[in-house]
Amino acid sequence: xxxxxxxxxxxxxxxxxxxxxxxxxxxxxxxxxxxxxxxxxxxxxxxxxxxxxxxxxxxxxxxxxxxxxxxxxxxxxxxxxxxxxxxxxxxxxxxxxxxxxxxxxxxxxxxxxxxxxxxxxxxxxxxxxxxxxxxxxxxxxxxxxxxxxxxxxxxxxxxxxxxxxxxxxxxxxxxxxxxxxxxxxxxxxxxxxxxxxxxxxxxxxxxxxxxxxxxxxxxxxxxxxxxxxxxxxxxxxxxxxxxxxxxxxxxxxxxxxxxxxxxxxxxxxxxxxxxxxxxxxxxxxxxxxxxxxxxxxxxxxxxxxxxxxxxxxxxxxxxxxxxxxxxxxxxxxxxxxxxxxxxxxxxxxxxxxxxxxxxxxxxxxxxxxxxxxxxxxxxxxxxxxxxxxxxxxxxxxxxxxxxxxxxxxxxxxxxxxxxxxxxxxxxxxxxxxxxxxxxxxxxxxxxxxxxxxxxxxxxxxxxxxxxxxxxxxxxxxxxxxxxxxxxx
Amino acid sequence: xxxxxxxxxxxxxxxxxxxxxxxxxxxxxxxxxxxxxxxxxxxxxxxxxxxxxxxxx
Numbered sequence: 388x389x390x391x392x393x394x395x396x397x398x399x400x401x402x403x404x405x406x407x408x409x410x411x412x413x414x415x416x417x418x419x420x421x422x423x424x425x426x427x428x429x430x431x432x433x434x435x436x437x438x439x440x441x442x443x444x445x446x447x448x449x450x451x452x453x454x455x456x457x458x459x460x461x462x463x464x465x466x467x468x469x470x471x472x473x474x475x476x477x478x479x480x481x482x483x484x485x486x487x488x489x490x491x492x493x494x495x496x497x498x499x500x501x502x503x504x505x506x507x508x509x510x511x512x513x514x515x516x517x518x519x520x521x522x523x524x525x526x527x528x529x530x531x532x533x534x535x536x537x538x539x540x541x542x543x544x545x546x547x548x549x550x551x552x553x554x555x556x557x558x559x560x561x562x563x564x565x566x567x568x569x570x571x572x573x574x575x576x577x578x579x580x581x582x583x584x585x586x587x588x589x590x591x592x593x594x595x596x597x598x599x600x601x602x603x604x605x606x607x608x609x610x611x612x613x614x615x616x617x618x619x620x621x622x623x624x625x626x627x628x629x630x631x632x633x634x635x636x637x638x639x640x641x642x643x644x645x646x647x648x649x650x651x652x653x654x655x656x657x658x659x660x661x662x663x664x665x666x667x668x669x670x671x672x673x674x675x676x677x678x679x680x681x682x683x684x685x686x687x688x689x690x691x692x693x694x695x696x697x698x699x700x701x702x703x704x705x706x707x708x709x710x711x712x713x714x715x716x717x718x719x720x721x722x723x724x725x726x727x728x729x730x731x732x733x734x735x736x737x738x739x740x741x742x743x744x745x746x747x748x749x750x751x752x753x754x755x756x757x758x759x760x761x762x763x764x765x766x767x768x769x770x771x772x773x774x775x776x777x778x779x780x781x782x783x784x785x786x787x788x789x790x791x792x793x794x795x796x797x798x799x800x801x802x803x804x805x806x807x808x809x810x811x812x813x814x815x816x817x818x819x820x821x822x823x824x825x826x827x828x829x830x831x832x833x834x835x836x837x838x839x840x841x842x843x844x845x846x847x848x849x850x851x852x853x854x855x856x857x858x859x860x861x862x863x864x865x866x867x868x869x870x871x872x873x874x875x
Numbered sequence: 876x877x878x879x880x881x882x883x884x885x886x887x888x889x890x891x892x893x894x895x896x897x898x899x900x901x902x903x904x905x906x907x908x909x910x911x912x913x914x915x916x917x918x919x920x921x922x923x924x925x926x927x928x929x930x931x932x
Contacts, residue, residue, distance in 0.1 A: 626891070627896045630896075633883065799926075801926070844915065845898075846912050847907055852919055874924060874928075875927055
């Protein structure tokens, strides 16, 4: 009987565990190891960050849910992986350290037949001096606690605006190599909406600061879309959204340091500049969780499993080559570790072969380029495909070296809905879909992507869709009736 | 306040804003028109569903 251990309970990990539990009978064991007490639907944190939703509306407790489903939940962080087993046993295992369930600090070993590393990102505020809500000067919307704190700080700014005091608001990317531009873009539109509906937008100077080469790059090298008879880059689409609201932007900027009231950044041309602020929400750099790996004799094999940034090595082509030679086929398909094929890494946990956007370096040697996005929809798809592959291997329908299901980001699409406002009529969204996420210049030589399925559309429809998705994905994550019929 | 608004408008052509397309009245109307947007909601849903289906092989 097989035992599958899933590390992480975010979109990828939760999806994998939920499908495996549904498909496998109870003689097989599914274990989830996660330091998080709650599942959170991260995209809706934006609404928490502007006070439109309470944290309770975007999260639910994992332990009771998993208990009901028959999943063994351990509220712990994974410390090390031992893929060859240890002394006296060849059975692979992971070492975990509890952070909850009344066992705080206790360590335990959990053996496995299949390991799914879906640990998601570590928020590396420490990579930029002065960044972050805990030890720094900025706020964040990366989790519901941060988003809730962001809203309380934003309320102070709104109070000052109401008192007639001018305020500088800066929202964007807090590291030269960070990703999640979509979240920052969505948050800035929501902040604008909240200020504007109170009639205070004339007093606020709102600025978007980003490491993108052009606005609308969204860490995917931008895209081309059909609009009104023209084929236009997403730069036009995204800039239009900002210009319409008189939101300023600074692009090609790598934030280096944040002091109280002052952001220090370097531009791609090598200049060092400062930007004053009263309220700043800047997305930090991400890394893997920093797990170690050991062989049977206790030798350190971390580099066989992880890249230096902590993300897991998978079936990607990591050969160093120039941007012009990057191929869609560089991207992983089954998300298996090449040395230990019973270890999978769906979602943010896998190490991408390279960025999607073209990297640029300033004369001072700072590489300013967004890391590839792997959140939301792609994470869900990768989680489901991982579950399908593991299920088929357990049932003898496939072998680990010949898996049938694939989820390459160069063959998968994504939807990014940047929605501002709240309610049926009082919202506006920029809906962007791309297919595929990573440009495939062999299949689509002209624009790298399908123009039928790559589109950008502003309007109320996208706003409804985002709202609908919030309820639909929480319905799915909670395992309510017919959840498996809902797409990722 | 009105003067500040005016200043922003007259200097717009010398900022990044001058390169960005600003939607006109008709575009803004259709962005909020419930019937048109209901249709677009359906179209977006179908396209996204197809994208999700392509993503699994």
